[in-house]
Amino acid sequence: MARALIRVPARAKRGEIIEIKALISHTMETGFRHDQLGVLIERDIIKLFRCTYNGVEIFRAEFFPAIAANPFITFTTLAQESGTIRFEWSGDNAFSASESAPIAVE
Amino acid sequence: MRRLAAALALAALVFAPARADDRRSGYDYMSPQTRAMQDDDAANPAMLWVLDGEALWNAAPAPGARACSGCHGDAPKSMKGVAARYPAFDRALGRPVDLEQRINACRTGRQHAAPLRSESRELLALAAYVALQSRGMPIAVEEDDANRAAVEAGRAIFERRQGQLDISCAQCHDQYAGKRLAGSVIPQAHPTGYPLYRLEWQSLGSLSRRLRACLAGIRAEPYDYGSRELVELELYLMVRARGLKMDAPAVRP
Numbered sequence: 377m378a379r380a381l382i383r384v385p386a387r388a389k390r391g392e393i394i395e396i397k398a399l400i401s402h403t404m405e406t407g408f409r410h411d412q413l414g415v416l417i418e419r420d421i422i423k424l425f426r427c428t429y430n431g432v433e434i435f436r437a438e439f440f441p442a443i444a445a446n447p448f449i450t451f452t453t454l455a456q457e458s459g460t461i462r463f464e465w466s467g468d469n470a471f472s473a474s475e476s477a478p479i480a481v482e
Numbered sequence: 483m484r485r486l487a488a489a490l491a492l493a494a495l496v497f498a499p500a501r502a503d504d505r506r507s508g509y510d511y512m513s514p515q516t517r518a519m520q521d522d523d524a525a526n527p528a529m530l531w532v533l534d535g536e537a538l539w540n541a542a543p544a545p546g547a548r549a550c551s552g553c554h555g556d557a558p559k560s561m562k563g564v565a566a567r568y569p570a571f572d573r574a575l576g577r578p579v580d581l582e583q584r585i586n587a588c589r590t591g592r593q594h595a596a597p598l599r600s601e602s603r604e605l606l607a608l609a610a611y612v613a614l615q616s617r618g619m620p621i622a623v624e625e626d627d628a629n630r631a632a633v634e635a636g637r638a639i640f641e642r643r644q645g646q647l648d649i650s651c652a653q654c655h656d657q658y659a660g661k662r663l664a665g666s667v668i669p670q671a672h673p674t675g676y677p678l679y680r681l682e683w684q685s686l687g688s689l690s691r692r693l694r695a696c697l698a699g700i701r702a703e704p705y706d707y708g709s710r711e712l713v714e715l716e717l718y719l720m721v722r723a724r725g726l727k728m729d730a731p732a733v734r735p
Binding site: 379381382397399400444446448450 | 534
C-alpha cells in the first residue's frame, strides 16, 4: 500500500499564491542495481505525477530512475475557486495511487 | 514588565554554570535545507512510516489477537516519553532491551504473533510511531544499579579501538566531533532521532543499523542485530545524551 502525505491549504483568498506539497512512499528502484547474487533488480519507478484542480491539470512531472526514493514534489498555484485538488501517481508494475484534498477559496 | 524580564534573563545568563552544555545533536550540524525537511511533517519522509505505524498500532497482528491499542490505548497518551527511556532494563531478562526488542517481546509474549524482522518496514514503522510520541522531550535514560554493568560495557565498547582501522567510536565522536570526515561533518553521536530517515539510505533505519554501518566503516565486524553488545552501546549512547531533546523520527544526511 502506497502512503502519501499531501499538504494543501484548507482555505485561501481568491488570487492568492498557494504552496502545495506531495510526498509518496515508493522505492524508486532504478533498474541499474544488482542484488547480492549479481542478479539485476528490475526497474520499479513512478513515471508520472499529475495534479488537477477541479479537473483541470495544473502540474505534471515525469519521473526518471535518478529520482530518489519517496519522491517529494512541491509547487505553487493560484487559488481560483473552491473545490478539490487531486494528485495521481502512476508507474512501473501498474503502480497507481491517488489522493485528493479540498480547498475553500473565499 | 519587559525590563523586568530582560533583567531576569540577564541574571540567568550571569548565574548560569560557567561551562555550558556543549553537547549538540546531529540536527545542529545539518544544513538548513535538511533541517527544513525534518521540521515539516509534510516533507519529512519518516512520516510515511509513522502513518504505517499508526495503522499497525491499531490493527490486530492475527485474527483473535489484541492490537497494541487493545492494551496500551491511545499511543499519544500511553507512549508519551517512552522512547526517551529506551533501552530500558528488563528485570525478567536481566539485561537492557531496546525499543525494537520491546515491541517484538510484546508481539511474541502478549500478542502471540511472530516477531518482526530487524529493519523490516513494520518494525521500523511501529518504532517510529512510538518514538514520535517522545518528540521534544529530553532523553531520560538514567544509569542506575540495575543497568550500571551494561552502561559500563557500552562505554568500554565506545572507547575500545577496533577494526582494521584500529580506531574507537570515541576517537571520532569525542575527539574529532565537529571536524570533517571527507565532506561530512562528524557528529557527536547523540542518538536523539531514531529511528530516522537517512537520505543516504533512502529509507528509515534504526540506531542498530547506524551503529553497524559505523562499525563496517572502521572495518570491524559489525555486531549482529539484537546482540547484547549493540544494545549496550545504544544504552551508553542514550545515557551520554541524557537531557538532549528527542527529535524522532528525524532526517539525517
